[in-house]
Amino acid sequence: MLAIAYGELVQLFRNRLVLLTSFIMPIAVSAFFVHRHEVFADAGSLGYIAAIVVFTVGAFGLYTSAVTTLASRRQNLFLKRLRSTAIGDSGILGGLLLPVTVLATVQVTGILIVFGVVAGAPADPVLLAVAVVATIAMLVGFALATAGVTNSPEHAQVTTLPIALGMIAVASWIGLTGAEDLQLVKRLVPGGAATELVLNAWDGGVALSESLILLAPTFAWVFVAANLAAKFFRWEPRR
Amino acid sequence: MHTTDDTPVIDVEGLDLVYGEFHAVKDLTFHVRRGEFYALLGTNGAGKTSTLEVIEGHRRPASGTVRVFGHSPWDRNTVRPRMGIMLQESGFSPDLTVAESVRIIGTLTRRDDDVDRVVDLVGLTRKARTKVSQLSGGEKRRLDFATAVYGTPELIVLDEPTTGLDIQSRDELWDAVDRLRESGTTVVLTTHYLEEAQQRADRIGLMHQGVFHREGTVAELTGALPGVITFGLPAPPSAGVPALPLHVERQADGTFRVETHRVQKDLHTLLGWAEDHGVDLIGLEAGPTRLDDVFRAIN
CATH class of the missing domain: 3.40.50.300 (P-loop containing nucleotide triphosphate hydrolases)
Structure with missing residues (x-):
């Protein structure tokens, strides 16, 4: 698995376009939110900015990059080559997705640490970490499922838009309007409960027991994403 | 080895x-x-x-x-x-x-x-x-x-x-x-x-x-298919082709093709005939059936 991950990491840094769109751009957007945090905190809260950081990096740095990578490796039959070796399917997927997942996690962590230094530390860092991990797991599952219906890297630019933009829209909606109105709907939409977790973890003021309830819909979406991945993911191009 | x-x-x-x-x-x-x-x-x-x-x-x-x-x-x-x-x-x-x-x-x-x-x-x-x-x-x-x-x-x-x-x-x-x-x-x-x-x-x-x-x-x-002898004759042929045990096919390009299970014997007969009649055989080839022929026989 590490051999595949090494190869992917080398390619990531050799392909400047991927590096720009998947990593520089989310960092730039996040940096803008952090820099203007007082303005955005007035509109929502500091937790809203944290949620936007998590979902922007998650949607573009992780989800879109993962779909593009998987579609590209399948289209040129590299996945088939890997399956001709001794490594198992989970090792192949793990190796392909490890670099983008680790980089996205490092990005989110780094940006949130800077944000914490600039604007003040989160109320519950452990809960925040749980929310970030759950969001990343969900987006990896969605990436595998989306890759199943994505024929090429170019096609990924279209197929990733609904979930990528949808995640950021959900984070913005809940971050700007609060979690109280339409609470059930906001908790059930994908990413909704995870957004509320981030808000609670950063802003505080909500009992831990109340926040822990949010783990149920969050992990339910991880489960749904994993099942969609198992159903839709393909190893070879359609004939 | x-x-x-x-x-x-x-x-x-x-x-x-x-x-x-x-x-x-x-x-x-x-x-x-x-x-x-x-x-x-x-x-x-x-x-x-x-x-x-x-x-x-x-x-x-x-x-x-x-x-x-x-x-x-x-x-x-x-x-x-x-x-x-x-x-x-x-x-x-x-x-x-x-x-x-x-x-x-x-x-x-x-x-x-x-x-x-x-x-x-x-x-x-x-x-x-x-x-x-x-x-x-x-x-x-x-x-x-x-x-x-x-x-x-x-x-x-x-x-x-x-x-x-x-x-x-x-x-x-x-x-x-x-x-x-x-x-x-x-x-x-x-x-x-x-x-x-x-x-x-x-x-x-x-x-x-x-x-x-x-x-x-x-x-x-x-082994199940016959061997093949192919050759051409100077035009116009000065004599008929000797009677071989198998049918001699004249091909579209004017050459002759013999399919036989006795390549050596029939080749000897052909060469003897050519010698006797002073005929130069053009592009003479003889050999066992190739895999190509087996392949063609599938269809």
């Missing part, structure tokens, strides 16, 4: 493969022994690659059993370290170099080897630091072969390995295969270049429309 024994390396029993409505392979049974060079030949769409893809663990059959080294081909952890695969079509990571690709794929085979040795084996030493995206089609095919033979596997499956290769690269590839065989490697091949199979295969399975048309050694496959 190639040695074979009766230890089964591949066992295929009653294999059926179905794609939707299309029955690609029907009740196919064959066995490949250790050290053997087995060629799976056939017409386009005969089911060769589909059969190989089951052996390689890329396809699940509708019915039948397939064992490689006595194990399921889907048990990658057990089977693949002993098995090199050169797919008919497969890709590499375009931004990695030749040496990086061999190292990564080689590592994943769980066999040990020296990357430089393998790169040199396929004649890509000068391209070792070149990105895969900058290789020609033939060079990519050689890289493909390099990853298949990495670590000298006990079994190598070659699906049309020389397609797209120039003559020199083909010769180098077959030299490498010959060296592998000397170390005891079992080879399974599909190819459209029949002379490659005719020169090297211990046994051939000839497929047509998903079933075995015939199976046997080259001698067994070609």
